[in-house]
Amino acid sequence: MKVTRDKWSKNFSEWFDKVLYEGEFYDYGRYPVKGVGVWMPYGFRLRRNVIYFIRELLDSTGHEEILLPLLIPQELLTRETQHIKGFESEVFWVTKGGSQDLDVKVSLRPTSEVAITYMESLWLNSYKQLPKKYYQIVSVFRYETKATRPMIRLREITTFKEAHTVHETYDDAQRQVEEAISIYSKFFDELGIPYVISERPEWDRFAGALHTFAFDTVMPDGKVIQIGTAHNLGQNFTKALDFKIQRKDGSLCYPNQTSYGISDRVIAVLISINGDDHGPVIFPKVSPLKVVVVPIPSKDTEEVTEKVMAYAKKVGNALSEAGIESVIDLDPEKTPGEKYYIWELKGVPLRAEVGPKELNNNTVLLKRRDTFQSKLVQFSDLISAVNEMLNLISKDLKYSAQKYLEEHVKYERSAQEAKSRISSSGGIVELPWCGDNSCGMKLEEIVDARVLGYPLKEKEVKDPCAVCGKTAKTVLRVAKTY
């Protein structure tokens, strides 16, 4: 079978909606509140695997998991002025308890910097307790006024993993941001998600941050999606909340903080990037199921069909015993073709087909979801063959996703060339830039796209700044974004 990617690339939005619903990942748009989705059992398992993995990465690097209240009082949320300026149009407020107006207006958390800083000011008072790294995985609420999209732009973000750290000095906080970047790099690398890391420009930082670093990737429609961020918050929040600690010499100082987050978008990307016109291919490491066993009934006799069913169960059991998550689709109402259709929509990376021929020869036909290539293996070699093929699928998916991203990051000398490239093939365009914010902002206007920022290490460019013509310091990245 040939792998085509027409619907996937040209009609991505429809493709995505269909996969989420028919693949039973996520039910969106039917629950009677705008901008919220429902995780269905299969999608929830995928989400759980992703969460398990990020938890493991954070726990093993000294982060401690906590759980803060969902409610943040107005007085606290508005304490850091830049922060509230950035969020105020998006905050959901609870104003009533039953029929009574509340004395104190409380918000549904849009993020938790102020809430954690408040508690840290009670918990921490000495340099000896630092560094301190906390995280939580919770829902956050944002009143999005732009068109909402399943998993991508939501009013309730259900998988918001936010880490919050405290350090004595600015440099310590900056080193923590570097650790966050390396943790996220590992996270995305092991999920086969390629990315570009940029420092966000001054005018697009997280509200209240001194520096914001972001991971972006390119979706099948060429639009860019932010999948992770890390912020150096400096002393902005500790000053606003008057949170001080004692230094070694006995003096008091405001500690420095960082925060970093990922969200449901990671799962949206996992479902999307390796897809084709048959549906997604879920990266084996986090796929809820690695193999689906499909029995092919005999065309001749019931008796053989029964034996095939028993053989399919034997294959499924052998996989389960080896710890390979699998399912045997024994549904008598569906033809093998109907079964293929649904399991392809769920993105199960491998299919094991067993029919009368396989039964007779004691073999299993393994078919890759990504290439549809098949391999006939002896039952005795089943486990090693499955593991080998899952490894190969992971390697190939990673390679092709990386290649897709690289093909969508291009250098252009002028704003007009950048504009025409982005409107024809999307992706990220890098342009020579002098380093002035005014040129960056002008570029957004001319290109009619968003500035993602600049690389962490300055990139050498020979061409002059695409806006003012002065010597370029590095490149500035622009893209159409989600």
Ligand SMILES: [Zn+2]
């Ligand atoms: Zn310039």
